[in-house]
Amino acid sequence: MNNKIRKAERLAFITKALVENTSKIYTLNYFSEQLDSAKSTLSEDVDLISKLFKAMELGEIRSISGANGGIQYVPVLSREQIEKEQLSLCKELMDPKRIITGGYLYMNDIFYNPEALKKIAKILATHFVDCEIDYVATIETKGIPLATVLAELMNKPIIVVRKSARLTEGPTIQMNYLAGSTKTIKTMALPIRALERGSRVLFVDDFMKAGGTAKGVIDLLKEYQVTVAGVGVVMSTKEPVKKLVEDYYSIIELEDIDEETGEIKIYPKKANN
Amino acid sequence: MNNKIRKAERLAFITKALVENTSKIYTLNYFSEQLDSAKSTLSEDVDLISKLFKAMELGEIRSISGANGGIQYVPVLSREQIEKEQLSLCKELMDPKRIITGGYLYMNDIFYNPEALKKIAKILATHFVDCEIDYVATIETKGIPLATVLAELMNKPIIVVRKSARLTEGPTIQMNYLAGSTKTIKTMALPIRALERGSRVLFVDDFMKAGGTAKGVIDLLKEYQVTVAGVGVVMSTKEPVKKLVEDYYSIIELEDIDEETGEIKIYPKKANN
Known part of the structure; x- marks a missing residue:
């Protein structure tokens, strides 16, 4: 098959590789051997894919120069695509059926749905695309699927901060912290082997209220001599306005849940960093 | 751009959609509108992609007939590809540096690495491809990234069984169970809203020893009137030979870890179902 392969098939093959392993850098040599x-010829093929993706707003094909260079597919969204996703997410979450006794919002159907997660993760991937991170970190449990999908899009390993040390994970740094909204003392733990010193970490979570958990993770990560290159959450609350972490990116903002009337107020949040 | 789009670009566009949302069914109408x-013409394009994928063993393009029909990309591996992955996984895990005091094996670098996870998840996706499942279930915490990647490949939502009920997840069924290997009583919990009655669930986890956790999840799921259509784990132990669940699929088998000599015995496991 290989020696008769035509342009259309080459484009399909290259597209398949780039999209399947998002953000992974492929050399032209690799495609040259495979095809x-x-x-x-392949360079022209990549140009064609790149132009098509640009024209149809399907994300970017980037060329990385240098010794470890090559091409990669980066699934960035346009500003309009982000605004559309933000609005559709708000609309979906403002369904009164989501309200749980105690004034909480049921969101598992979104955070546990791969297609919905991919849309959300693409917004985060777009915002943090030039952060040059080495890991996507989160804390158990609800943020793990989101961190996984984002890590896939960014082609970086995941770090999962645990709520206590585990026998099966070896020596671990454990830390107590004050959960911002409830003022209770909680524990978090991370195996020493989990990440390399000197690396850059992006912390993501599903939800942020006062920011105590995010601050705790940032403090814990300091023990590993890493840089927290960004903090991203799907939804943050309007109150308290002053969070325990200063710099964070949130996709949408929760203003209020009225258990009695069933009214939920959620808005797209503007990026200020 | 649309009215001048050429064959090569149509193939790239169709491939991008199919591979990005694996197992999702796209109608020809959708592509007809977009392109x-x-x-x-599009039907011929899809045939070409289908033949290319088959010839290069990149997975299958399937046609689904009927009212909800269309085409989908199913990332199944060939028998040789699976055997190769099994061997490479065994080799990677038999590194004595992985041994943790107590005779455990450090595996987070694999279970938290998107590219490695995708290879593993494709083996499970291939084994369970015709199971017609509605959900991919796991129990917190270490199996969640695997379940997420598998759920993406199969285009199904995830269910995460928790170790205790959560305020933010509403009414929950909680159950005590006997952890098979340690004979201790543990708790698991699943929100009532998490899944629809009458559906089919695939349970996956990173590791199985006696099978107590898997049996617990199966018992808990019975309360939701669902069918457990399959149980898949990445690694199971040779001992005990008789597990608490009868029917399970395991990719590799752990025979022994010798803390003193650093010798680790792990083999590909043959499917017997």
Whole structure:
């Protein structure tokens, strides 16, 4: 098959590789071997894919120069695509059926749905695309599927901060912290092997109220001599206005849940960093 | 752009959609609208992609007939690809540096790495491809990234069984169970809203020893009137030979970890169902 492969099939093959392993850098040599085609031909093919993706707003094909260079697919959204997703997420969450006794909002159907997660994760991937991170970190449990999908999009490993040390994970740094909204003392733990010193970490979570958990994770990560390159959450609350972490990106903002009337107020949040 | 779109670009566009949302069913009408092309032309395009994927063992393009029909990309592996992955996974895990005091094996770098997870999840997706499941279930915490990637490949929502009920998840069924290997009583919980009655669930986890956790989840799921359509784990132990669940699929088998000599014995496991 290889020596008869035509342009259309080359484009399908290259697109398949780039989209399947998002953000992974492929060399033209790799495609040249797989498709038995000249690099000059493949370079034209990649240009064609790149132009198509740009014209149809399907994300970016990027060229990375240098010794470890090559091409990668980066699933960034346009500003309009982000605004549309923000609105559709708000609309979906403002359904009164979501209200749980105690004034909480049921959101598992979104945070546990791969297609919905991918849309959300793409917004975060777009915002943090140039952060040059080494890991996507989260704390158990609800944020893990989101962190997984985002880590896939960014092609980086995940770090999961646990609520206590585990026998099966070896030596661990454990830390107590004050959960911001309830003022209770909680514990978090991270195995020493989980990440390399000197690396850059993006912390993500499903929800932020006072920011105590995010602050705790940032403090814990300091023990590993890493840089927290960004904090991203899906939904933050309007109150308290002053969070325990200063710099964070939130996709949408929860203003109020009225258990009695069933009214829920959620708005797209503007990025201020 | 749309009215000048050429064959090569149509193939790239269709491939991008199919591979990005694995197992999602796309109608030819959708592509016809997006690409402003006749369905007969697109049908030929899909045939071409299908043949290419088959010839290069990149997975299957399937046609689904009927009212909700269309085409989908199913990332199944060939028998040789599976055997190769099994061996490479065994080799990677038999590194003595992985041994943790107590005779455990450090595996987070694999279970928290998107590219490694995708390879593992594809083996499970291939094994369970015709199970017609509605959900991919797991229990917190370590199996969640695996369940997420598998759920993405199969385009189904995730169910995460918790170790205790949560305020934010509403009414929950909670159950005590006997952890098979340690004979201790543990708790698991699942929100009532988490899944629809009468559905089919695939349970996956990173590791199985006696099978107590898997049996617990199966028992808990019975309360929701669902069918457990399959149980899949990445690694099971050779001992005890008789597990608490009868029917399960395991990718590799752990025979022994010798803390003193650093010798680890792990083998590919043959499917017997």
